[in-house]
Amino acid sequence: MRIPLPRPRSLAGQLFAVQAVLIAVVVAGYALFMYVSDQRQAQDAAGRQATAVARAVADSPSVRAAIRTPHPTRELQPYALRVMRDTDVDFVTIMDPRGIRWTHPVESEIGRHFLGNTGRALRGETFTETYTGTLGASVRAVTPIEDDDKAIIGLVSAGIKVEAISERVRGQVTALVGWAAGALALGAVGTYVVNARLRRHTHGMNATELSRMHDYHQAALHAVREGLLMLDGQFRVALINDGGRELLGVAGDVVGSSVADLGLPAPLTGALLSSEPRVDEVHLTADRVLVVNTSPVSGGERRGTVATLRDVTELQSLMGELDSERGFTQALRSQAHEAANRLHTVVSLIELGRAEEAVEFATAELELAQALTDQVVAAVSEPVLAALLLGKTAQANERGVELVVSGDSRLDDGVLPESLSARDLVTILGNLVDNAVDAAQGSTRARVTVTAYATRAPDGELVLKVADTGPGVAGGHADLVFQRGFSTKPSGPGGRGLGLALVRQAVHRHAGHLSVSAAEGGGAEFVVRLPLRAAVPSARVSGGGA
Secondary structure, three states: OOOOOOOOOOHHHHHHHHHHHHHHHHHHHHHHHHHHHHHHHHHHHHHHHHHHHHHHHHOOHHHHHHHOOOOHHHHHHHHHHHHHHHHOOOEEEEEOOOOEEOOOOOHHHOOOEOOOOOHHHHOOOOEEEEEEEOOEEEEEEEEEEEOOOOOEEEEEEEEEEHHHHHHHHHHHHHHHHHHHHHHHHHHHHHHHHHHHHHHHHHOOOOHHHHHHHHHHHHHHHHHOOOEEEEEEOOOEEEEEOHHHHHHHOOOOOOOOOEHHHOOOOHHHHHHHHOOOOEEEEEEEOOOOEEEEEEEEEEOOOEEEEEEEEEEOHHHHHHHHHHHHHHHHHHHHHHHHHHHHHHHHHHHHHHHOOOHHHHHHHHHHHHHHHHHHHHHHHHHEOOHHHHHHHHHHHHHHHHOOOEEEEOOOOEEOOOOOOOOOOHHHHHHHHHHHHHHHHHHHOOOOOOEEEEEEEEOOOOOOEEEEEEEEOOOOOOHHHOOHHHOOOOOOOOOOOOOOOOHHHHHHHHHHHOOOEEEEEEOOOOOEEEEEEEEOOOOOOOOEEEEOOO
């Protein structure tokens, strides 16, 4: 049979036991100290009291006068008893210089020799001592009685029994023990209250369990790839894991810093400072696309905020590529539909016996399609950009917008460095063209003009210009258009305002320059300049009047 081992006492229970023992030891030590101290003080006080009584008796003129009589006991005994009663001492003994008693509380001891030391008193001194006499151990004082010529004519001894002194101390110690017991009880109650609160906060776990929980906590923080950020009630960083530092791009010890001082983009800072929870919000940093979730921490009061960060940069890029592929598919479907219509037209003309007209119609359509392809490929032989422009041309035509590649375009294959990935090119040019088509749609002679060329070394750069015939960008919005969430169009099911923000992010990664200004024929013109050599990211964004 297996006997279960008792569970270790909780941390709160251990602290309660330690504090209770500590209070008990302190109170017991204090009581012992006070007992010893009071005993000594009581003896000192008894010695002073006995000295004062003895000196008063020795200085009394009636005592000196009674000593000169033939029978001193007759007058001194009543006097000594009266002094004992009035001064609360246990005995007052008046004796001659030889130590023969004239007075004593026990009358049978009168006439006998005083038990104690008198040598110092016979030399004119007053002294105290603890001595065991006929009444038991006592603290006594002995002093000489002098006449007017300073001759010693007798001695006086007054004393208090040690038993009486101990009785007084016991009374004080009893009161002290009562106070000590009250202090111990009060301390125990206070300790119990404090530890009950501690028990609630530690959930009844003992020190080993808390240590193990801390180790798990630290291991989990470093193992999780997602970012975790905890803010206190004043929106200062209370905790941040390695993933959070990497995703937010912060370095050094930022614990204790305000989230407003981390240098994050304003929309992201606003989300972290918000008292309302945020669910799957998309935010852009300099190099990443983050999904942010925040939740307030409350326990009767606001204690802070917990924020989780997920990196969806790669996912966003893949979605952009998927959108482009979807656009290509739609363009191919449209072209297939148009080709089928043209083929039916050619077949119908042949069936009607108009073969020459059928040949002319088919030749004209082929020349038109080939001319468009030749125009794009001749200007932009870079395969990714050429394929993108051909697909966007078909999409734009479906929406009633003419997309043309300007005659100034010249981009040969192999000019672009390996560091400038096809994915980033698709992100930049694809989003610019999509926004331009949106802006130009519905305008008079709707057109989007794309210009792409590369300048020569040593400071060569890739220049992409996209102009439209839309309403343009207002002067006050020149900088806002590149922020996530800004759009002049109504919000659709998927939301708006992310495309140009992604463009700015991609330009930033390649240390490029992005600007917007008014186009010559009206509308807006976006210009991207990307260096054709490796550079440290430091994107510049500028706006002109639109």
